Amino acid sequence: MTVNSLPVRTDTPVRTPAPKAPRTGRRLLRIRAGRQHHAGPLAYVLLAVMAIVSVFPLYWTMVAASTDNSRVSQTPPPFLPGPNLFSNLARAWDEAAMGKAMINSLIVAGVIALSTVLFATLAGFAFAKLRFKGRNILLTLVIGTMMVPPQLGVVPLFMMMSELGWSQQLPAVIFPTLVSAVGVFFMRQYLSEALPDELVEAGRVDGAHSLRIFWSIVLPVARPAMAVLFMITFVHAWNDFFWPFVVLDMTNPTVPVALTQLSAGYVRDQSLIMAGALLGTLPLLAMFIVFGRQIVSGIMAGAVKG
Numbered sequence: 001m002t003v004n005s006l007p008v009r010t011d012t013p014v015r016t017p018a019p020k021a022p023r024t025g026r027r028l029l030r031i032r033a034g035r036q037h038h039a040g041p042l043a044y045v046l047l048a049v050m051a052i053v054s055v056f057p058l059y060w061t062m063v064a065a066s067t068d069n070s071r072v073s074q075t076p077p078p079f080l081p082g083p084n085l086f087s088n089l090a091r092a093w094d095e096a097a098m099g100k101a102m103i104n105s106l107i108v109a110g111v112i113a114l115s116t117v118l119f120a121t122l123a124g125f126a127f128a129k130l131r132f133k134g135r136n137i138l139l140t141l142v143i144g145t146m147m148v149p150p151q152l153g154v155v156p157l158f159m160m161m162s163e164l165g166w167s168q169q170l171p172a173v174i175f176p177t178l179v180s181a182v183g184v185f186f187m188r189q190y191l192s193e194a195l196p197d198e199l200v201e202a203g204r205v206d207g208a209h210s211l212r213i214f215w216s217i218v219l220p221v222a223r224p225a226m227a228v229l230f231m232i233t234f235v236h237a238w239n240d241f242f243w244p245f246v247v248l249d250m251t252n253p254t255v256p257v258a259l260t261q262l263s264a265g266y267v268r269d270q271s272l273i274m275a276g277a278l279l280g281t282l283p284l285l286a287m288f289i290v291f292g293r294q295i296v297s298g299i300m301a302g303a304v305k306g
Contacts, residue, residue: 058281064274065089072270088275092262096276097250101258102283104170108244108254109237111174116233117226119179124187125218129200130210139188145181154246161247172247173254177237183229190225191218231291235284255280 064072066085071078092098126132127139157176158167166172195218203213219226241256248257262269262276 058285061274061278061281064271065278067271069269069271072274084271085275088271089279092272092276092279095272096258096261097253098255098258098276098279101253101255102280104252105238105255105280106283108170108173109234112177112237113230113234115178116180116183117230120183120187120229121191121218121222121226122214123179123184124189124191125195125214125222127184127188128191129195129197142181142184146185150243154243158246167247168249168252170248170252173240173244176243180233183233186229187222187225191222194225195221227291231287234287238284 062085063078063081065088067078067082068084071082123142127135127142161167161172161176164172166175199217199221200213203217208216239256240254244254244257245260248254250257250261259273259276259280262273
């Protein structure tokens with residue numbers, strides 16, 4: 001029994017692998033993104049100059065606070081710290097009642113920062129991801145309030161605080177600034193980019209209402225922006241002078257209002273004023289040293305996730 005073999009074609013072309021396409025477009029971008037870039041000497045020089053320029057005002061404040069008034073007024077002024085730093089700090093602490101002022105500023109700045117972060121995140125989520133009638137009009141009105149100078153509302157706001165019986169009290173400083181239009185706009189822009197619509201829709205499918213979505217989905221995503229907004233608002237509320245000076249008196253001051261007592265009189269003691277300014281700056285420096293790394297890392301994590 002024989003088996004017939006199939007005919008074999010000898011003219012079949014041999015397939016050769018196609019040449020690889022050049023690394024262009026997105027693939028080239030991925031390769032370049034993985035490389036580690038090293039800064040040159042010029043970058044280090046520029047960074048050093050910027051660091052010196054940024055730190056010099058704080059250094060000069062410490063130098064002026066550590067000398068006496070006659071030495072500060074000399075030409076050229078001193079550029080090295082003197083021996084009177086702690087004595088001037090003690091004088092400024094006693095004459096300006098800095099203990100009570102710092103407690104008041106901590107209460108005011110903390111409450112304002114927390115409320116601004118909470119309300120701005122809620123409003124930012126609503127403007128960014130929720131669909132309701134009049135959303136664009138309301139957002140335009142919120143942004144429009146940023147164009148109005150705050151000095152225009154001082155007189156009616158002061159009359160309102162007097163009618164409520166809050167004059168010369170901390171609630172008169174806290175309640176008018178519980179939320180800011182800048183914070184709402186900032187959180188709205190951040191959540192528009194960092195919060196995918198699919199996450200919100202997935203929460204809807206699971207039966208979660210808006211507050212549940214805000215608590216379980218929005219807050220974890222918005223945490224980096226909330227940290228930045230908290231720090232900016234806290235610093236702004238701590239350094240605010242105009243409205244606390246109008247509505248408070250020297251018996252219940254914040255730190256900027258208390259520092260005005262050091263400049264009273266015919267001859268101003270510049271070293272004493274600088275000592276008080278240094279005392280008012282130390283809590284902000286301590287907060288940045290403690291939480292600065294977490295805030296920066298949170299910003300970078302949010303940027304990568306976005």
